[in-house]
Each structure stands twice: as C-alpha cells, then as structure tokens.
Amino acid sequence: MNFYRVEQMPGFIKTEMQKIQKAVQPFMKKTVIYRFLAIPLAAFSLFNLAAFLFHASADRESLISAGIFALLAALGLAFFKEAGYQHKQIQKTVHIYMLNRIKKSEILSEERKSSYARQIKEEPFAMRSFVEFLTEEDRRKKMY
Template structure:
C-alpha cells in the first residue's frame, strides 16, 4: 500500500493497518535479510560457476573452486527458499490477525461477524477488501450506537 492511500484512510483504519504492520514487521525484517543475502550469494556463485563452462582441463584446484561455488549457490538457494517460507508465514499471521480481529468485534452481531469471517476464508484473494469493509461497517455501527 502506498503512502498516499495510507494517509487518506480514516483514523480507525490507519490504526488497524499499524496493528497489522506490527504483527508482520518482525517476520518481514527476517525475510528481507534472507533475500538481501541470498540474491547476491546466488548470483555471484552462478556467475563464477559459469566461468568454468569452457575449460578443457580440470585440476584438483578447479574442482575445489567449483565445489565451493556450488556450495555457495546451494546456500543462496536455501536462503531464497527460506525467504519464501517467511512470506507465507507473514501471510498466515496477517490472515490470523484479521480473523481474530473480526471475531473480537463487540459492536457487530455474531451473524455479521460470521459472514465476514466466512467471506475471508472463502475468498483469500480479497482479504484486505473484506477487512476494510468490515472496519467501515464496524465504525458506522459504533457511531450509530454513540448517538
């Protein structure tokens, strides 16, 4: 989400987005560290391995260098794979936070909360739009009850 969209949100939505960010931030930080290490290590190792492509004679030192480059590439791939695992972990944490937040609502009826929870579970690609709709309805209900 870009900064302009975030700044145009009502205060109650910004608060929830900050809470979501706090839930995801530690895992995202770890993921970014893995990616920043994995990509250069993987690229350097693969480029170095490709430099051996046209060699006709291989000595023991060449095999050792190729082995080290292959280990570096394997290490980079492992870190890259771990970063994709961390991405799924972030998605699950955010998904779980949204479901918990919907179920903890004190303003909406159980029927409305269950409808939103069901919509989030059945349509995982529209989680954020369903969550925004939920927050709008909750805030409207809260304002009506305050009057």
Template sequence: MDLETFNQMPAFMRKEMENLKQVAAPILKKRLIFLFTAVPLLVISLVYLSSFWGETHFGTETFVKIGIAALGAAFGMALIRESSYQKRNVQQKVFQYILERMQKSEVLSDERKTRYVTAVKEQPFTVMSNFMEFLNEEESRRQHLAEL
C-alpha cells in the same frame, strides 16, 4: 500499500493497518535479510561457476573452487526457498490477526461477524477488501451507537 493511500485512510483504519504491520514486521524483516543475502550470493556463485565453462584443464584446486561456488549457489537457493516460506508465514499471521480481530468485535452482531469471517475464509484473495469493509461497518455502527 503506498504512503498516499495510507494517509488518506480514516484514523481507525490506519490504526488497524499499524497493528497489522506490527504483526508482520519481524517476519518481514527476516525475509528481507534472507532475500538480500540470497540473491547476491546466488548471482555471484553462478557467474563464478560460468567462468569454468570452457576450461579444459581441471586440477584439484579447480574442483575445490567449483565445489565452493556450487555450495554458495545451493545456499543462496536455500535462502530463497526459506524466504518464500517466510512470505507464507506472514500471510498466515496477517490472516489470523484479521480473523481474530473480526471475532473480537464488540460492536457488530454475531451474525455480521460470522458473515465477515466466512467471507474471509472462502475468498482469500479479497481478505483486505473484506477487512476494510468490516472496519467501515464497525466504525459506522460505533458512531450510530454513540449517537443514541
């Protein structure tokens, strides 16, 4: 989400987005470290390995260099794989937070909460729009109750 969209959100939504960010931040930080380590390591290793492509003389020293470069490339690929695992972990944490937040709502009826939870579970690609809709309905209900 870009900064302009974030700043245009009502305060109650911004608060929830900050909570989501706090849930995901530690895992995202780890994921970025993995990616920023993996990509250069992989590129450098593959470029170095390609330098041996046309070489006809292979000695022990050359095999050691090739082995080290291959290990570096394998380690880079493993870090990329771990990064994708961390991405799924972030998605699960955010999904879990949203479901718990919906179920904890004290303003909406159990029927409405169940409807939103079911919508989130059945349509995982629209989780954020369902969550925003939930927050809007919850806030309007909260304001309506405050007027009474």
C-alpha cells in the same frame, strides 16, 4: 501493503493497519535480510560456476573452486526459499490477525461476523473485506 495508501485511509483503518504491520514486522525483517543475501549470493555463485564449466579444467584447484561456488549457490537458493517461507508466514499472520479481530468485535452481530470471517477465509487477498468490516463496525459504533 502500500504504506502510502495506508496514510490516506481513515484513522480507524490506519490504526488496524499499523497493528498488522507491527505483528508482521519480525517476519518482514527476516524476509528482507534473506532476499538481500540470497539474490547476490546465488547470482554470483551461479555465474562463476557457469564460467568454470566453460573453462573445464579438471585440476584439483578448479574442482575445489567449483565446489565452493556450488555450495555458495546452494546457500543462496536456500536463503531464497526461506524468504518465501517467511512471506507465507506474513500472510498467515495477517490472516489470523484479521480473523481474531473480527471475532473480538462486540458491535456487529454474530451473523455479520461469520459472514466477514467466511469472506476472509475464501479470498486470497482479504484486505478489502477486512476494510469493509472495519468500516461497517465504525459506522455502527457511531450510530450508538
């Protein structure tokens, strides 16, 4: 979610986006940390492991070093995979938040709420439908 674009949105949308950001903040923090650790660790280890393969000395010290670099590369790749899992959790949390927010609406009819819920379930990037929902809800709120 582009923070610059959120700042340009109307207040009622900005408020909901801030609530979403607050809900996913723990996952975002973990994702950033895991990726920050994964990329340099895996790259450094794989580079050194490749260098050991080209030198191909079979003494005990080289094998231990190669084993350590292989272990560090595996750890880096595991961090990268965990970052991907955390990213999926972010998407799931946002999705659940949007669906719950639609269900809580007391302004729109059940038919409109189910229509928006269906759109959000079907679309991979459902933010557009959620913004449409918030806009319609705000418009109807102002009518009453």
